[in-house]
Amino acid sequence: MPTLIGAGFFGIEHFTPPWDVFFLPLFNLLIAAYHILFSDFALAIIVFTVVIRTLLAPLFVKQIRSQREMQRMQPLIREVQRKHKGNRQKISEETMALYREHGVNPAAGCLPVLLQLPLLFALYQALIRASNVVTVSAEQAASDTFAQVQAALPDLELLREQGESILYAAPVQGAGEVCSMPVFSQGAPWSHFLPLNCQLIDPLKLAEPIQTTVPWLFGLDLAQVDNVFSISIAGFALSGLALIAAVLQFVQVKMTSPRPNPDDPTSATTSTMVYLFPLLTLFWGGLFPSGLILYWAVYTGYLVVHQYLMMGWGNLFPIFGWTPRFAPKPEELAAPKRRAPDAEADESAGDRPQAPTRTGGAPGGGRPQQRSGKKRRGRKR
Secondary structure (H helix, E strand, O other): OOHHHHHHHHOOOOOOOOOHHHHHHHHHHHHHHHHHHOOOHHHHHHHHHHHHHHHHHHHHHHHHHHHHOOOOHHHOOOOOHHHHOOOOHHHHEEEEEEEEHOOOHHHHHHHHHHHHHHHHHHHHHHHHHHHHHEEHHHHHOHHHHHHHHHHHHOOEEEEEEEEEEEEEEEOOOOOOOHHOOOOHHOOOOOOOHHHHHHHHHHHHOOOOOOOEOOOOOOOEOOOOOOOOOOOOOEEEEEHHHHHHHHHHHHHHHHHHHHOOOOOOHHHHHHHHHHHHHEEEEEHHHOOOHHHHHHHHHHHHHHHHHHHHHHHHOOOOOOEEOEEEOOOOHHHHHHOOOOHHHHHHHHHHHOOOOOOOOOOOOHHHHOOOOOOOOOOOOOOOO
16 A cells, blocks of 8 residues: 555655655655756755755745844843843743734744754655665674565675674665565664665666765765764864854854843843754764755755845844944844833824813913903993
């Protein structure tokens, strides 16, 4: 049944719902870019990233607008903090009420990152499968399951042994009953032995393995951790690609984060995010394939440009006390007007009919009559 569903909707020979519903279209899109761009895997990842980011752009427009509105609300928030100085509970309540009034989500900066997690996981799996290299332990290599894999894939090639691990090159070719074997649906590492052509539509079938090593990147293997643009610090690989991605991540988050304010209960959380996400990116650069870090750098750079076109530099400056001349001053960000209760009362009073005013006691609002102590004499006839 899964094979029929896959063949019907994707034209592929191996399909395991529900994960493959999300993964296989992305994987086929990446291989399509690889075919079109002269078998250059780095360019394929860049184009893949731009396409994905463009398709998701409408989902981020509302979020960026909400973040821009939050920046413009800062004078109102400072007013609340001044009014209730010393009462943190009241400040928190009034601030959240202000957010609700203007339709702003204070956790807006987290959403783009959270939406990226499924895409990152899917691309990670795509890079593992594209590398065609599968690592198993000595215990797994001696199991009955691996014996089934070897029987199904006579072209399975032993690459080398690394301590307790054994590396194999999974075949590219595969069709028919080989693609539908249950052993390939048992999860890692067995699913990684599945031939690539079992997961691709007919126009994208491969004749040879994907070349994940990119000559114009000085021989960087995008399916492995960065070993070209990296330096080793205490046994940890600090990737140059990850450093670029971390800087872009810092710029992207800081553009949309409100300015630090010790009286704002949410300020400490957003300030932590500004530095936490870039540090996590540096950490991931020493663990995950460099192709994944390339994707993240291009994606974040695209997002920075998108945000700049919608909201300018935002709250990017000052950076560690430095502000360039071209950056707008904080007071140039106009705050949304919030009508005071007195102004609303005056406005509502102005809508009601005005009672005639009496000037000097004169009825009808005419000229004031002069009053004297003498009685008014009548006319002589």
